[in-house]
Amino acid sequence: MRWRILGPVEVTAAGRVLGIHRPQQRAVLALLLLNANRVVSGEQLTEALWGDDPPASARTQIQVCVSQLRAALRTADLAGVLATRAGGYRLAVDDGDFDLAAFDTALAQARVAVDAGRLPAAAEIMRAGLALWRGPALAGAAGAFVDAAAVTLDEQYLVGHQLLASVESALGHHDEVVRALEPLVAAHPLREALVARYLLALAGSGQQARALQVYAETRARLVEELGVEPSAELAEAQLRVLRNEVTAPAGVGKGPSLTLPALEGALAGAPVPAQLPADVAGFTGREPELRELDALVSGDDGSTGTAVVISAIGGTAGVGKTALAVHWAHRVAHRFPDGQLYVNLRGFDIEDRGVTPGEALRGFLEALHVPAQRLPADLPQQAALYRTLLAGKRVLVLLDNAREPAQVRDLLPGSSTCLVVVTSRNRLTGLVAAEGARPLTLDLLSTSESRELLARRIGRKRVAAEPGAVDDIVQRCARLPLALAVVGARAAAEPGFPLAALAAELADAQAGRLAALDVGDPATDVRAVFSWSYRALDAPTGRLFRLLGLHPGPDLAGPAAASLVGLPLSRVRPLLAALTRAHLITEQLPGRYSQHDLLRSYAAELCDTVDDVPERRAARHRLLDHYLHVTQVADQLLDPYRLAHPVPITEPRPGALVDGPADHTRAMDWFTAEHPVLLASVEQAARYGFDGHAWRLAAASTTYLDRRGHWHELAAVQRTALDAAQQRADPLGQAQAHRGLAIAATWLGRHQDAHRHYQRDLDLYRELGDRTGEAHTHLGLCWVFARESRHRDALDQTSRALALYRAVGYQVGQAKALNNLGWLQARLGEHRLALDSCRQALLIHKETGDRHGAALTWDSLGYVHHELGQYDQATECYRRALDLHRTLGDRYDEAEVLVNLGETHRAAGHVEAALLAWRDALVVFDELGHPDADPLRVRIADLLRPAVPTGVVLSEPTRRV
Template sequence: MAPQNAEATVGSLLRRYRLAAGLSQQELATGAAVSVRTIRDIEHERVDTPRAPSLRRLAEALGLAAPDRERLLAAVPGPRAEAAADRHLRAEVLGPLSVRTGGSAVDLGPAPQRDLLALLAIQPGRVVSRDEIVDVLWGDQPPKTCLSMVQTYVGRLRVRLDPDREPRSPGKVIRLAGDGYTLDLAADELDLARFSDLAERGTAEPYSAAAVDLLDRALRCWRGPVLAGASPRLRSHPAAVAAARQRVRVALAYADLAADLGLHAAAVARLQELAPDEPLHEGVAAKLMVALAGSGERAAALSLFTEVSRRLADDLGVEPSAELRDTHLRILRQEQVVRPAAPRPRQLPAAVPGFTGRTSHLERLDALLPVARSPQGTAVMITAIDGTAGVGKTALAVHWAHRVADRFPDGQLYVNLRGFDPAGPVPPDEAVRGFLDALHVPAQRMPVGLDAQAALYRSLLAGRRMLVVLDNARDADQVRPLLPGSPGCLVIVTSRDQLAGLVAAEGAHPVPLDLLGPAEAGNLLAGRLGADRIAAEPAAVAAIVEACARLPLALVIVAARAATCPGISLARLAEELREARGGLDAFSGTDPATDVRAVFSWSYRALSEATARLFRLLGLHPGADLTASAAASLAGMPVRQVRPLLAELVRARLLAEQAPGRFAFHDLLRAYAAELSAETDPDAERQAAPHRLLDHYLHTAYAADAQLNPHRDQITRTPARPSVTIEEVGDQGQALAWFGAEHATLLAIVECAASDGYDTHTWQMAWAMTTYLDRQGHWHDWLGVQDLALRAARRLGNRSDEADAHRGVARAYARVGRFVDAHVHYWRALDLFGEIGDRLGEANTHRNLAFMCGTQGHRRDALYHARKALDLYRAGGHRVGEANALNNVGWYHAQNGEFREALEYCAKALALLQEIDHRPGVAATLDSIGYAHHHLGNQCAAVGSFQRALEMFRAAGDRSHEAGTLTRLGDAHHAAGKLEQARNAWRQALVLLEELDLPEADEVRGKLAGLVG
């Protein structure tokens, strides 16, 4: 094994080398486990890159002995190595017998001669007696000259197996030994030997991705049954039977490991290769059913059970085994557990610059590390940092988390729970979903309900060493669903509450955080203002520290004021603080934050009148941050006039520009601004400002949605009020960027609109967010927004809006797999649309029903609804709908295996879509046409259609459809025998699918794995 301290040094180098070698994603994922065995494995892979000088440094860093260093260097062939490879002998028995030298097949002569070599090859290194050879070649009736014939066959084989072979002479490939012969081949020259080696190492490897990788590579050595096509006596030989049984054992072990790591599609690929060779093996069938169900092919899994049950009854007259029946029952109940491969999130926010002090607290936290990192512990380790607002809880937690992040190799999770935010705390289910997103749980696999989501979260963290930071918690109840359930994880919780319940029930270690000591407070100021300036006015520094109550937040604000006004003495700043003493009512009494109001009011009173007004109104914004355009709408001013005001607030440290163009409050400052607004601003202003803000987000969302879905049927918009700034969204890229940046804010805006009685804004905001939330896979958010929209539409009493809201809720339910609920809302929408005579609404609903039925595998139902939509669109003269429905009908014909009919409908769709310049529809139809051509065997036409669709999806920034088309393009290339083009297309598709966190990534991994070897 490589020295432990060398692994980090060589990890990235080995990864680059493996990438150059064209190894699989799974092989790349195990690159950290560097060993001599790994190097020996790599040398057997075909590499077409030039030798890299850095490989010698890699060998030296690994501490390899001289022979192993040379072996590594030889792994990347230079001209001499390639010449040697051309003479390399490779024999294969795991499938039809095959022998090749230099890439060319060797003619092994007549059948008995081939069988003799095969008999030796399935028993490598063993002496096979002449009697055994005679028995296998001729059975009970050997010819009289059988022994001389055996000698003749051996001599001919020696010549055919390369007479110039070095360093051994031809006579040593098949050696005479005792009363028989033995085949002398190295492990890399015989597929059976390589399989056995990989299988042995994979089963001995501890449970890990490395074990899956080794077993996967072992199974890829097989091309079919042992010695397929050879004589029955040879195929029934004990050595051949033993190899076949070992293959089954390895496949079953691989299936179990792959399922636990979420590699279901890869398991499907391996097991489907084996299943035809083991048609009555119930264990293989059971594992394949599990893999199919895990890949989302539940119907195929159930169909396989029916097929195997029939085969057992017909061929053996027996019922399925208990294992097979139990697997069938669990799939019916949807109890199969899908565990995605574990990502390593890195969610910690940036460390606080200039952090100082808190030495004793850091030492106390450090003392918890040995306990937290022990996998033998009985519970997760929890640290609860509590203290008043602005005391530096977050700064301490984040600073320490960065210090120890490397101790938790499985990653770090972070969430600001906004426990004391005026807009309300983050609900536990929202926080859990955020963590599940970070752990790469696809949206369609996200369970519904807090309990189920928390259970999945705990399962994903089981056995892992993860650091979890829960910042600004309101109470223990908000925290409990976010706690891991197994040892090895450490949770840091910060809160203004002491979290006594968490300490009592969950054994949290309390770390109370008080004010800074005088020396620490002085060091904080010195770190921001310079030691010389602090030393020049020690009395003023002491007065500032006292006026700020040694509260870090207050000290930072004062330091910012002093830094931006270097001409003002610290004594003058201290005097201003004394004059402005007061206190926030929310933090009155013994709370040391009483004096924070003095700091805030001092900074506030220094603002210009316009900036002070903006500061107050910003307290009415419900989101975590906002842009200059949103601030301008809130204030009812042009953006050009607001930008200087925002800059003034940032300079005063009353606002933070956390990202370019995005501004955020500290929650205490937000409370202060809202308090000032309630005291100062007239009621009319406090009502008009939120209305303008809603108009800003609603109309900008309209504009962004129009870029994402330009042919969508529009709704009647609520006019924007005067002085509302609508952001410019020039193209699809800008639209996606805007929605992505405003995602959380838009959700908060819709909730506020619903709770404050802005019902029209509520359902129209939901309408405008639909395309983005759907395409990006934020289906649980979509469901929540659509539920608010439905309630708002009902309150408004508008049946058309209610019908559309029912359809929106149904679409979201379908996306999260709640098909029964989706059906209820779809049919309610159809009833309402029918009652009011809205044929377009009916058509849209039937088209959505077609999509859902297709997703469920009900292809005939899907075709029915697609045809119904087509008829309604045509009757209403809706050309865009008609064109898209024509493609839908064609697609579902193709899904039903009716490819000629599919091409007929898609051709009509394409002509109409091109006429109306509906580019997304054209791209989708070209994809459908390519799919039909592919299944008709017209691969050239399929590739052309897919490539045209691909160009259009890329131009539109539609990454989800781009990934699907790339996958099908790879299928067409593969069918045409163009394996390298197929590999390139599938690799590109996999990158996109992994970035989008879509489950289809497993299927593509399986396709790629099937190409390797």
Template sequence: MDTRPPDRLVRDAAGVRTVDDLAALLRALRRRHARREGQRVLSYRVLATRAGWSHTAVAEYLTGKTLPPTDRFDVLVGLLGASPIERGVLASARDRVDERRRVTVPAEPAVDPVVRVVPRQLPPALGHFSGRRTEMAQLDRLAPDTGPARRTAPAGTVRIVAVSGTAGVGKTTLVVQWAHQVADRFPDGQLYLNLRGFDPDGAVTEPATALRLLLDALGVPPAQAPTDLDAQAALYRTTLADRRLLIVLDNARDSAHVRLLLPSSPQCLVVVTSRNQLTGLVAAHGAQPLSLDLLHPVDGAELLRRRIGQQRCAAEPAAVDEIVARCAGLPLALAVVAARAVIASQIPLVALATELRAAQHRLDALAPDDPQLGVRAVFSWSYQALSPSAAQLFRLLGVHPGPTVSAPVAASLAGLPVARVRLLLAELVRANLLNAYPGGRHGLHDLLRVYAAERARQLETGSALDAALRRLVDHYVHSAYHADRTLQPNPAPPVPGPARPGVVAEYPADSEAALNWFTIEQTNLDAVFDAAVVAGLGAEALHLTQVAYTYLDRGGHWSALTVMQRSALQLARRVGDIAAEAVANRNLARAYLRTNRHAEAHHHLEAALELEQSRGDLARQGLTHLHLSLLRERQDRHRDALAHGRTAYEFYAAAGDRRGEGKALNVVGWQHAQLGEFAETLDWCGRALRLLREFGDGPGQATTWHSLGYAYQHLGDPDEAAVCYQEALELFRRLGDRHLEALVLSSLGEVGHDTGDLAAAEACWGAAVRILDSLRHPDAEPVRAQLNGLTGRG
């Protein structure tokens, strides 16, 4: 009988209460048994072979992710070399565990799977599509099946169809209708992007923005997009290599507008629409041209019959012919007339034709040489049928510079309650004067936007238009403020002044909703920033750049962050706002720090510090010194980094900013750790954590937990280090900071390696590398070297 006295493993079993505790004991026993066998670690695969399980089941059991049946526990304890006394104590420990609990051990966190995104971005097809049989057949001939059997195009070429035609002729409708019919030819997805090449406000989707949106749709993380435009295009082509996608680039300004958006894979098909003949694409890229003309009267009449009804049209054929003629065969005009006829079902078609004839005569007198006279007449005619409130909302929608609006945005424009505005939006949609999109958003066709802006200039006073624009800017300032505060409650972003009467700000309920709001509104934020600058609303424009900072930084949108903060810096200098200039310098430096552009970061931090000194802003000087400490750390100048941290603490203390003191205390502690002074780290960071907890500062607590974990790790206490790292990891995940999440995973991998848990080390380092690679961050290389050294791939 084995009568060996219980060792530390058995004594520790007395404290077992959870699956996590039990898994830790089993891992320790696995390491001990491996040492007895002369191995560094007893692999999961070896245990699986002996136990008759899969190695995955063994790994899950030993890491505490699941608690298998009792017999599995007994088999593993036997295989791990426990003595009879140890087995009895471990069995008692097992019985104390609550089997219903599921935990994740810090050494093996969940990792994001690599998913190949299949975009399905085509807008809805038209339910009453008619005519265009010849053009549909042409598209089929010009864009044959791109399956494997047809991969005969030369390498590096791409199939392109260039569809051109006048505004409102139905280019988008035709292409989208056809695209839905052939979608199954493109199993890797369909991309759709409105380039807004003829937007009346000049808010064209430039190639840099277009590439960002396309990469987002393909599942490329925002941080993966480099700042250089050609590099972005190269990444886009790389992402599309060997994929079979249909890419619809709608409303291109000219051939140059889409040149960087063309893939190099012959398996892809690109369909470009434009009001211009895209001769450049035809000549340089072999695009197949398709010119779309006005509808033939027969097809125009068929469109009306499908929309209005066969019987009603058959009863008044002359009226149908006149309506088609008055609309000049333009599908958009016919669609608007059809909507009017459906809404006013009690009115004879001849009366509608007479009304349209009178409206056209009125526009003839105003603008006899207008080439869009027919469609403008239809718009005027349908617009006159709106209720006064809907007509005013239609006019004000022409003020909005972005592509789509939500109901709260429209309510802010009009200065009306959201419930009332939803009814007005529905009235505009029924009249075919407004498009409805998924997610409760709405947008104007570009011709309708022109008409709405014309009506606004003619019927609204200058003061009314100015007030609408100011309400719109206020809406985005306050909504972005609330979204930013949800993402980072402490420290709160700059508080905007009171919103103007009638503004309906949006209040995201949680961080997920806030991230979603920023993602949807990012394009609008850029457009509203430009509109605010043009309107002389410099303070509001600068506020937008500050409240968007957290979203762009944490999400890895560092290219967009750089562009926005450069604009903010120029604007702040122009309007003479020294405080905003300092903030823009520091935010721009942060973007440069994220991408290891140290020289530019130093320049802007010094500029920020000089401006803050001139204002006597002690707390802001402290914040800039924290950034300088980070810069010096990245340059391996840890004594200088420590000095900046201490200086930051002194400034915060002088300013009475206790939260800032907590952040500085952590930085000082961290730099002591970088210098090997780990006892000092525990002292400084312990004080920091108490302060940051007092203020509920999540980001500050996360970085401090990481500092403490690092100190414990190097003081030879891996268990305490793992606890601290896990706290940091959970906080960074909750905050959505992918970069810092990866750095903590790297540290957890080191703990696993140091304690002989090589499977845990591999899992953590692998997860860290995947995240850092997705961000295209240079920090990936040292972690990859560790991983390769562990797995023998180096």
């Protein structure tokens, strides 16, 4: 029995290929194999096969495909391996019969052999793994997911060849490496890691001149086609060829002294991620569990697993899973020098908005310094890049509050050098069974540990003075850390109050309205403690606690809390402080508050019981008004001379706080802190009928999400916005949502989708009679065409936009369109026209006072003069752009202009001036932690040493609109 996707998708039994021939059947089979032994839902299959535009018959087509697959499998008595499960399908596959699983195993075993210094064995294993490939992956399958998935799989094929080439070169088998890599380099001439190995193998086989020629050709193509210089790895390979340093280093084959180049490694010198939350103050007990966790790191337990699941007995919440995981992670952080990653997956969120694997992965990749422009478009590719980045690294990954294995699997590194800790109320037995995770079931605190926790919070003398009352409190709190912390906070706030009286109050609470719910579940006891603590609050504080249950995000700031209750911030701050002292909320960062999910759930239940529907709706309305108005203020600060005017919004309800940030820096900081809340608020607005808030909030968040590269989130939030606008039959809302979807699609490389959304945008603006909106859309289409290298089409769209802007007298749009026009004319060799267009743009920028737009236009003029060989004029233009960017504090734009200025100096033969400009740019890139720093280092190194002449080409910016 063989399941095969590393080439044409097929199944063989006893050497016979089963009759699975239709492209759609093969696609369904491929998707089930890529998710082997896991349930794939009908919705997942639909999205994988048709993307965002499934046919009405999608469900029927999938059922037909599955039926046909079963019929084919039945001919080999295998129909039972494809089972229907809970709204989806599960294909049972033995890893030994699946070519992809066998290849992954070979890759992992080869790496282990390399680490152990067994290079001949590593080479043999990798050759056997590569022999499993029969051609391009997923051949013969057709579906929306196929191209991206095939790219990811073929990437693994190249990774295998790179590993084999490194090993063979280290063994001195350079001729074999040259023969193996020559066709691959011809097929992938811009894959720098592959070319780097090819260079070294050529030089090792005595072909140094050919190696240098290959480097020169590769560099020229990189600059011409991608506008980038060679990577640090490729530049280092060239330097080794020049120095004749291509022999295996001393010690190769005797241990792990062979260092394989990083395939897509994080940038050298980039800060190591350290995302752990603050350690738990006064952490108590759990010594056996801490020893068991320590054994995982030391290897004393004999385990080879790389994941541990901390779950709660009987599903109990509040038992201290996160506290244990975070405390232990801090204890062992020094053992993971390559970083610590953390995400709260919010698996039990009351709004059912858990963090998706894609959201978590993108956050991790951002922390690992992957530029937004290089982030893969889909989840499998993102997961592959994540595993590649962590390969061989010592990283601790803490996945907090997971609901189910599917939320976690894509976040598991493939490297045995990493450790993953997962916390969940559920046991996640699927991870234990399939991924070899080590289960650690967390029980209640012992009585002595419970007493110690109280002693640390209210003082040992007080605990010793009333031992009986303490024992009663411990029993009433069911030895749950969360409940004990709440009681301890109340006792600490009333130092003169006898503990016996507190214990009596607890007893009354449990004997009261919750007694009927008592089924021996500790969670019932903790709710009784919450009830007791809540009843001790005064009315305003209690109301705030209840209404916090309506907030959709993971945390909130004081103004949002004030908007919920409709009170001034000065009156709400003392209420927040009271809730913090009562341990009913936590101030994890100054001015930002969060709740344990049990407390949040309890608050929401109270709100549903105590506060009537009009009060709850009014609170949500005030909260959404707060976020909408402040978001629009912050959005304007990010781009005060934007093309599009802010969408009209209504006056806020009384009690909603709408004071926004004061400047660009504070606006960016505000968005960074609030953006998960804003995404959740859009969903909540749509869910509760605030459709206008939903699409307007999404529109006002677009600039931030775009600039930070959160394009997947941008697409998701705009889909919600589009649904909301369609629900209200609101053409302006639909137009705004289509624009946001087009921006996301363009950055994600989905140009066909971008064209579709922009075309719908044009139709809507024409229905509205909004000629300015039409012009904006034409500029958006210009951008898509430019990214497709269709510069004539882009020029046509810009010209249409310019005509519309002139017709309505919109000067900001005219200036941006003219700058765009000039840059495109320069790209097409129409340099004199380009100069005229850019000069017209400058005059308008001066009239409107748009200094940022003027700086961009001076940069464009510098580009045009450079192309004309007028280096003195280009230098003057770049200096003017620099002065403006520095005045405005536009640090990245300043660095980009310095790079362009350096190119002009180099072209003019002023090497020292070029070095000075590039070093200044490098300082800025390093301060920003920007990925452009690494290729700039290569340019500087190139300028300082003899190199094969390749000509000078100015790097091209990715976007001018």
